[in-house]
Amino acid sequence: MKKAIFVSLLLIAVIAAGTVYAEYGDIVLGRKMESMEKAGVKPVLFPHWFHRIRFKCKVCHEDIFIMQRGANDINMNAIMNGEFCGKCHNGQIAWEPLYCDRCHSWTGPVPPYAKPAAK
Numbered sequence: 001m002k003k004a005i006f007v008s009l010l011l012i013a014v015i016a017a018g019t020v021y022a023e024y025g026d027i028v029l030g031r032k033m034e035s036m037e038k039a040g041v042k043p044v045l046f047p048h049w050f051h052r053i054r055f056k057c058k059v060c061h062e063d064i065f066i067m068q069r070g071a072n073d074i075n076m077n078a079i080m081n082g083e084f085c086g087k088c089h090n091g092q093i094a095w096e097p098l099y100c101d102r103c104h105s106w107t108g109p110v111p112p113y114a115k116p117a118a119k
């Protein structure tokens with residue numbers, strides 16, 4: 001009996017975690033859903049943890065990225081020109097932004113990001 005309760009609790013925990021993020025600390029970037037769909041690429045899964053253990057926070061925050069989910073207006077031209085992810089994914093610090101599917105790899109639901117406040 002105890003075991004059955006434990007197993008079902010475990011299942012609930014796994015399901016609850018799974019519906020939000022693939023892994024703790026990953027961030028889905030999906031502000032540009034419309035253009036990504038047109039280009040036939042999936043939304044972006046940014047492995048925050050993977051990067052956090054390799055770089056100090058201040059490498060990225062806030063010189064490259066505002067420290068708030070959905071707050072950064074990122075596009076591919078900027079990345080190709082060495083901004084945002086392209087600061088490192090430039091073939092020197094990390095691989096070039098030519099391998100679309102390495103970043104555009106998210107298949108789950110995309111969170112509804114609030115529109116940035118009008119300036």
Ligand code: HEC
Pocket residue numbers: 027028029046048051052055056057058059060061065066067068069070071072
């Ligand atoms: C390689 C770059 C990089 C590094 C290093 C990094 N972050 Fe981030 N961080 C990001 C990106 C990209 C986002 C997502 C921004 C977005 O959604 O527009 C983010 C988002 C965040 C958020 C917002 C999460 C939310 O749910 O709103 C927090 C808080 C944060 N980072 C804290 C940290 C801390 C603390 C460290 C150091 C331990 C760190 N970051 C290191 C790139 C980085």
Ligand code: HEC
Pocket residue numbers: 044045046047050051054055059060064084085086087088089093094095102103
């Ligand atoms: C401060 C430098 C830096 C920035 C900024 C950065 N990355 Fe990375 N990223 C790296 C390095 C270094 C690696 C490891 C490369 C390797 O293993 O050859 C990496 C690896 C990755 C990987 C592969 C992870 C794995 O499990 O192998 C993904 C996906 C990724 N980055 C996505 C992004 C995205 C999306 C952004 C922008 C939102 C971004 N990165 C911004 C440095 C950076």
Ligand code: HEC
Pocket residue numbers: 029030031032033035036039041044072073074075076077079085086089096097098099100101102103104
């Ligand atoms: C290093 C990670 C990375 C790689 C590699 C990458 N992208 Fe992106 N891409 C992003 C991020 C981050 C965004 C912003 C997503 C958002 O905020 O919705 C983005 C946005 C986009 C968009 C929508 C915005 C715009 O510029 O129109 C398109 C289309 C796109 N990428 C296509 C591609 C294609 C095609 C490739 C391969 C040639 C590619 N991407 C490779 C990280 C990457």
